[in-house]
Amino acid sequence: xxxxxxxxxxxxxxxxxxxxxxxxxxxxxxxxxxxxxxxxxxxxxxxxxxxxxxxxxxxxxxxxxxxxxxxxxxxxxxxxxxxxxxxxxxxxxxxxxxxxxxxxxxxxxxxxxxxxxxxxxxxxxxxxxxxxxxxxxxxxxxxxxxxxxxxxxxxxxxxxxxxxxxxxxxxxxxxxxxxxxxxxxxxxxxxxxxxxxxxxxxxxxxxxxxxxxxxxxxxxxxxxxxxxxxxxxxxxxxxxxxxxxxxxxxxxxxxxxxxxxxxxxxxxxxxxxxxxxxxxxxxxxxxxxxxxxxxxxxxxxxxxxxxxxxxxxxxxxxxxxxxxxxxxxxxxxxxxxxxxxxxxxxxxxxxxxxxxxxxxxxxxxxxxxxxxxxxxxxxxxxxxxxxxxxxxxxxxxxxxxxxxxxxxxxxxxxxxxxxxxxxxxxxxxxxxxxxxxxxxxxxxxxxxxxxx
Ligand code: UD1
Ligand code: CA
Numbered sequence: 001x002x003x004x005x006x007x008x009x010x011x012x013x014x015x016x017x018x019x020x021x022x023x024x025x026x027x028x029x030x031x032x033x034x035x036x037x038x039x040x041x042x043x044x045x046x047x048x049x050x051x052x053x054x055x056x057x058x059x060x061x062x063x064x065x066x067x068x069x070x071x072x073x074x075x076x077x078x079x080x081x082x083x084x085x086x087x088x089x090x091x092x093x094x095x096x097x098x099x100x101x102x103x104x105x106x107x108x109x110x111x112x113x114x115x116x117x118x119x120x121x122x123x124x125x126x127x128x129x130x131x132x133x134x135x136x137x138x139x140x141x142x143x144x145x146x147x148x149x150x151x152x153x154x155x156x157x158x159x160x161x162x163x164x165x166x167x168x169x170x171x172x173x174x175x176x177x178x179x180x181x182x183x184x185x186x187x188x189x190x191x192x193x194x195x196x197x198x199x200x201x202x203x204x205x206x207x208x209x210x211x212x213x214x215x216x217x218x219x220x221x222x223x224x225x226x227x228x229x230x231x232x233x234x235x236x237x238x239x240x241x242x243x244x245x246x247x248x249x250x251x252x253x254x255x256x257x258x259x260x261x262x263x264x265x266x267x268x269x270x271x272x273x274x275x276x277x278x279x280x281x282x283x284x285x286x287x288x289x290x291x292x293x294x295x296x297x298x299x300x301x302x303x304x305x306x307x308x309x310x311x312x313x314x315x316x317x318x319x320x321x322x323x324x325x326x327x328x329x330x331x332x333x334x335x336x337x338x339x340x341x342x343x344x345x346x347x348x349x350x351x352x353x354x355x356x357x358x359x360x361x362x363x364x365x366x367x368x369x370x371x372x373x374x375x376x377x378x379x380x381x382x383x384x385x386x387x388x389x390x391x392x393x394x395x396x397x398x399x400x401x402x403x404x405x406x407x408x409x410x411x412x413x414x415x416x417x418x419x420x421x422x423x424x425x426x427x428x429x430x431x432x433x434x435x436x437x438x439x440x441x442x443x444x445x446x447x448x449x450x451x452x
Contacts, residue, residue, distance in 0.1 A: 124213065
């Protein structure tokens with residue numbers, strides 16, 4: 001039997017109080033809907049269909065990389081109406097798995113059990129027991145324990161409301177049945193909506209047994225309706241990731257003060273101090289130490305690197321044995337070879353720094369190429385921007401750049417050049433040369449400072 005998946009994601013999410021559609025809000029750096037998509041895409045399917053509505057343009061733009069059939073539900077008339085928009089795109093012979101775009105932590109394993117449970121009867125529901133079932137549809141069973149219907153909270157009697165078994169909304173059902181039942185739904189209920197849950201009763205009337213499985217954990221069926229729930233799931237998910245990393249041998253000084261918003265590839269013996277955020281796609285080699293309060297995004301960190309406190313590194317490659325920080329900013333397009341030192345209050349942008357070179361204090365190096373074993377003194381600035389265009393600075397091997405030097409780009413400095421402190425370099429300097437531009441020093445003996 002082949003499988004199709006429909007993800008419902010058309011709702012606005014009023015309680016988020018946001019101009020961003022709810023399903024685009026990030027959890028661990030990924031849109032809520034993308035989490036559901038990732039769980040869904042691990043199945044071999046005939047297709048994944050996403051029913052979208054509110055914020056459509058934003059959704060299609062931000063999630064254009066998903067391999068799905070986007071189905072628009074122009075007006076949100078209920079979950080049954082939503083599934084009806086997509087069902088004609090599903091082959092009649094398929095089983096359909098229905099998911100919600102705002103229930104991000106559903107696991108592949110639970111969904112796999114749900115699909116398996118539908119194999120005999122053709123219909124299975126994912127239910128859960130929760131202490132406070134308010135707001136959920138209740139699962140109604142007969143004396144034998146068979147499911148007979150789902151009643152929405154707003155339509156339920158007092159007795160039905162006391163039932164703690166709830167509908168998670170996720171189900172597997174035969175497409176050919178849905179195609180028939182969905183055309184017979186009515187919106188004659190307290191919310192005036194076409195309820196998907198009304199198909200339960202239709203199935204039972206046809207003698208179909210509804211199988212059910214219970215979710216392993218409450219978090220995996222938890223929907224996000226407001227920012228508080230979003231933050232609860234975020235903290236839960238971060239803890240799961242932290243445990244996973246620690247199980248793989250990473251030392252986290254405090255797992256509650258570590259955030260991973262993306263994918264992290266790791267070597268052995270990595271220590272990460274508190275309040276560090278890893279974002280996007282990051283790889284970290286062996287024996288790496290990362291100090292507190294660092295933000296590392298889309299970067300490759302080599303073996304034996306030491307990142308001292310309070311560094312920001314983005315879209316950069318850090319070679320082996322480099323030492324970065326404290327308080328360094330390594331900006332996009334930077335490649336540091338092995339054994340490079342980048343010290344405090346140094347900003348490096350779109351530059352390559354050769355093996356063993358050092359930029360230890362208070363400098364800006366942008367659009368530059370620096371050779372190996374070069375020392376760049378404190379307060380060196382590559383003046384790469386003329387107000388309109390960016391220009392390149394090239395510095396050779398074994399160069400000594402004195403403190404407080406300005407390099408007016410475009411400019412080239414040859415190998416073994418020495419630049420005297422305080423120099424403004426406006427012309428290229430050939431190799432093995434000393435260059436210095438400095439107003440002559442005057443000493444006026446016995447000089448008296450003015451008095452008040
Ligand atoms: C639904 C179920 C309820 C279940 C609960 C679990 C129905 C009638 N009720 O209730 O039994 O306990 O989920 O959270 O199915 N959506 C659309 N288009 C629409 C309406 C909804 O795409 O026209 C999407 C929403 O974006 C959301 C999901 O369907 O992802 C559920 O909608 P929601 O309004 O939250 O359903 P509930 O009323 O909470
Ligand atoms: Ca809901």
